[in-house]
Amino acid sequence: MAAVTPHRLRLGALAWVLTLQFFVVETIAQLRYGGPYSRVDDVISALGAGESAARQLMNASFVVQGALILGGALLLRPMLHGGAGRAVPALLGAAAVGVLLVGVFPSDANSTLHAVGAVLYLLGGGLGLVALAYAVRPRSEALGTTVVLLGMLATAATVFFLAGVTGYLGEGGTERAAAYPLPIGLALTGVALWWIARRGDAAPEGTSMRAERARDRARRAELARERDAALEAAARGNGSADDAEPEDPWGPAGRRS
Structure with a gap:
């Protein structure tokens, strides 16, 4: 397994922190939306469809998000422990491919591939966070606990969203409860792993x-x-x-x- 050099660690942590760009672009796209838009009632994909004045920006954000998720997972892989650590790149890779499909195929251009991409992102993101939590827990129990809670929230909200159980949070709110935890969890993990390594407190591999x-x-x-x-x-x-x-x-x- 490749060594975790300080430069590699910084790049991987930065990639995951930059996944927060999604929230900035989403807000811009919502402000520039052609008609009324509600984060509770309207899904995220609408911001990348024809009625959105910032659809190109939103779709570009989806594509960039896929690259940031996968790039951070590959760069930080040596910092992740055990079987869960080996599963993280595969699960987050599925999420990355999914959000890439969402950006390349907007909902009003190719609804089938767009839907496949959305499901890959939501399922891969939730399960990827759970695996990531177990992979980082030997280094920080607090970080592992926080990330697994985010993963459980994302997975549960994904099940509700796909099953159409959206009456309480709304369709858009339920989708966001499933989608938002991934960039939040990745950003927290990137910062925490960089800080742990910087302090020299990281446990040796296998301990x-x-x-x-x-x-x-x-x-x-x-x-x-x-x-x-x-x-x-x-x-x-x-x-x-x-x-x-x-x-x-x-x-x-x-x-x-």
């Missing part, structure tokens, strides 16, 4: 934070035992010197020797 803490406790206990032994030896040495009878300069010659 866990619990094992690291156990080793730290063992090292501290060993140091404490060595310190106590040294103090005890010093105390015995001082006691022997204090107990020795001082030489009497006025005594007989034998006493002075």
Whole structure:
């Protein structure tokens, strides 16, 4: 497996942080939309269709998003642990291909490929976050917990959206509950992995934070035992010197020797 050089780590983390560009472009596209638009009632794809004045910008954002997701996954792969780490590039790769199809084939141009792309993105993104959570948990339990919650939210919302259970959040709101967690989770993970590596706190490959803490406790206990032994030896040495009878300069010659 390729080593994680600082340059590679920075590029991978930056790629995942830049997936947040989606939210900026989505807001611009919504502001420039030709008619009324609601994030609760209207799906994201409408911003890339014919009625959207910023459709080209929105579709370009989808394509860029696919490149950023896949690029970050490949660059950061050596930082991911175990079988979950091996699954992350495949799942996030499916999400990347999906959002690429969404951008290349708008809903009013090729609805079939657009729908296939949307499903790939939503399913791959939710499951990819769950796998990513287990892959980074040995490095940071807090990060793993946060990412798995985002993945579970995305997966559940995807099931509701595909099943048409959208009465509570609306069609657009339910889709966003399924789609938004991926860029948020990737950005958090990119920043966290870069910070962990920068501090030098990353656990070696194949180890866990619990094992690291156990080793730290063992090292501290060993140091404490060595310190106590040294103090005890010093105390015995001082006691022997204090107990020795001082030489009497006025005594007989034998006493002075």
